Amino acid sequence: MIEVAERTRPPSVAGKVMAILDAFADGGVRLTLSEICRRAGLPPATGHRLVGELTAGDFLERAPDGTYHVGTRLWRIGTRAGAVTGLRELALPHMEDLYEATHDNVQLAVLRDGSALYLERLRGTRSVPIVTHVGSALPLHATGVGKVLLAFAPEREREAVLAAGLPALTPRTITDPERLRRCLAEVRRDGYAVTRDEMTIGAASVAAPVRAADGTVVAALSLVARTRSADLRRLLPPLTTAARALSRDVAVHWRGDAAARRDSA
Incomplete structure (x- = not known):
């Protein structure tokens, strides 16, 4: 009973x-x-x-x-989980160096539930105003980090985002799925993404992937600057350098976790 x-x-x-x-x-x-x-x-x-x-x-x-x-x-509360906390802790020194080199907004995001979830950002007093804050989730198709995450996402997940619709956030937002597919192919080829006035008028971004030891893209790092001053020759070299350095740290950190699990088995 x-x-x-x-x-x-x-x-x-x-x-x-x-x-x-x-x-x-x-x-x-x-x-x-x-x-x-x-x-x-x-x-x-x-x-x-x-x-x-x-x-x-x-x-x-x-x-x-x-x-x-x-x-x-x-x-x-969720960001206190080991994987997220570890990524943010690893990223912060590289983000600080990147900010000192450019004095533009620096952002770190991961793919979550069909959006770009922002784990951390650094913003200076003279930086262009941005709509993101830590914990915000923004559309993948209209942000630099989002395009990187979407470009390297599994095809099934990428197609699901394209099929769900691409709302126009500004007159410059890419809303045509075929055009976005071509853009994402260029991101995979070039290793970085660029947006201009697609999320916010007056703001441009350039983003690069952060990879794990096996090459999987686990996050995206970006710089956001004023559209008129967003020169790839100025922004891309320090960004890609920081993304590669962070990727090396992520690879070492994740290998260490795997080794610890093997040792405890």
Whole structure:
């Protein structure tokens, strides 16, 4: 009888909250309340109450269009995971050197749920204003880091992003899938991506891949400058140097983790 009671007992509050948070791990960056309830398997009234509490606590955030996305408090907790923390710690010295060499915005991003998730950024007082902040997720097709991450992503994931639509954020945003495919092929060929006024009018970016020991692209490093001063001859050499140096550190760090797992086995 006890076993039957355990099986039929309604999910706990903690279980319902975990179901709501897990809804955002299923490929959705922004979800409506009804989508959250459907994915979490919760009645609308229960979902509304719990989502409201999670939003009040900054675990979720409500966008102006009424959709919800992962909040800054939950993201800060998530960034304490070993893999993300290790990447940020490895990247910061190289990002600081890159900023000193250029005095432009320096950004680090990874691919998450069809968006570019920004893990770190350095911004000077004289740098061009940018819309990114640590923990923000921006479109892949309109950002320098996003184009790098998308270009080197598995083909299935890349095609899913193209099929989902490419909204115009400025008049310069690439919205044609075929044109973007050609652009991504150039990124793979050249080893870097460039955007001009595609995410924000007046801002241009150049981005390069950060690779693991096996060559897999695990992140993208970028510089963001004013469009009129974004000269590749000035920006590209220090950027690619920093990206290669960070890639070497990532390769060593990840090999060390693998060795530690083998030693403990």
